[in-house]
Amino acid sequence: MENTITLKKQTVENKKYMSTAIPEDPILQLKKVSISYTAGKNAVNNVNADIRKKCITAIMGPSGCGKSTLLRAINRMHELYPDIRISGEILMNNRNILKMNPMEVRRMAGMVFQRPNPFPTMSIYENVLAGYKLNGISLPKKEKDELVETCLTNVGLWNEVKDSLLKKGTFLSGGQQQRLCIARALALKPEVLLMDEPTSALDPIATNRIEELLLQLKNEFTILIVTHNMSQAARISDYSMFMYLGELIEYDKTQNMFTNPKDKRTEEYLNGQFG
Numbered sequence: 643m644e645n646t647i648t649l650k651k652q653t654v655e656n657k658k659y660m661s662t663a664i665p666e667d668p669i670l671q672l673k674k675v676s677i678s679y680t681a682g683k684n685a686v687n688n689v690n691a692d693i694r695k696k697c698i699t700a701i702m703g704p705s706g707c708g709k710s711t712l713l714r715a716i717n718r719m720h721e722l723y724p725d726i727r728i729s730g731e732i733l734m735n736n737r738n739i740l741k742m743n744p745m746e747v748r749r750m751a752g753m754v755f756q757r758p759n760p761f762p763t764m765s766i767y768e769n770v771l772a773g774y775k776l777n778g779i780s781l782p783k784k785e786k787d788e789l790v791e792t793c794l795t796n797v798g799l800w801n802e803v804k805d806s807l808l809k810k811g812t813f814l815s816g817g818q819q820q821r822l823c824i825a826r827a828l829a830l831k832p833e834v835l836l837m838d839e840p841t842s843a844l845d846p847i848a849t850n851r852i853e854e855l856l857l858q859l860k861n862e863f864t865i866l867i868v869t870h871n872m873s874q875a876a877r878i879s880d881y882s883m884f885m886y887l888g889e890l891i892e893y894d895k896t897q898n899m900f901t902n903p904k905d906k907r908t909e910e911y912l913n914g915q916f917g
């Protein structure tokens with residue numbers, strides 16, 4: 643009896659911190675998602691959230707709170723860890739991605755990592771098209787040329803590299819390499835762009851360019867970004883999630899969370915008291 647009362651109380655408490663302003667038209671729905679690397683210890687614990695289309699949603703929280711684990715699960719990269727266990731549902735456009743072909747999921751949810759990682763043996767041109775090659779999809783030359791130009795234009799790189807498309811991607815600066823990696827992810831026309839601290843290895847100027855780029859890209863794409871940089875979340879995200887010890891503690895419009903955090907732990911984190 644006591645347990646039931648405690649559970650009910652927790653549900654009410656949890657709801658209190660999930661803003662009513664959270665999306666009605668989600669592209670992505672996390673339902674009771676729990677993930678563990680070792681039995682009995684959840685790295686992600688019972689996360690429920692709807693992610694709004696064509697918005698930037700930031701995932702924040704102290705080191706080890708499960709941000710990257712959650713992000714990786716959204717394109718089935720968690721499966722690279724053999725003993726990992728996942729429960730719950732991750733719906734993308736109402737389809738449970740945990741039951742789909744992983745290659746199809748990765749086409750729908752592109753990933754950009756912390757360190758720019760263009761394929762070192764490929765040219766700039768080939769890097770943009772790498773997703774097609776890996777998926778065994780061949781395109782006519784004209785279509786490939788158009789796709790490369792469009793994607794590089796979308797990331798503001800076309801004018802900088804149009805005369806050196808056959809050079810290796812690794813010749814570019816760090817910021818240019820990261821924009822190339824974003825172009826590579828965009829080439830597959832993903833539903834969602836997942837970004838794991840995409841600017842943490844970049845200088846402030848390159849960071850600024852990527853942030854401007856993300857603000858443009860959200861007109862067309864849904865972006866979910868893990869960031870340690872609170873000012874970055876405040877600058878570019880529409881919605882913010884705060885995770886702590888694997889749990890989603892608070893999820894709200896960024897402006898609400900930064901001006902009026904509901905949970906003491908969110909407030910302390912945003913005030914720099916831990917993390």
Ligand SMILES: Nc1ncnc2c1ncn2[C@@H]1O[C@H](COP(=O)(O)OP(=O)(O)OP(=O)(O)O)[C@@H](O)[C@H]1O
Nearest residue numbers: 679680685703704705706707708709710711712723
């Ligand atoms: N490959 C792994 N094997 C076992 N445990 C892991 C593995 N990767 C992460 N963990 C554990 O899972 C938990 C969540 O880690 P995760 O990397 O998702 O957190 P994070 O919030 O992204 O951290 P950071 O901000 O430092 O990148 C941590 O306790 C971590 O130690």
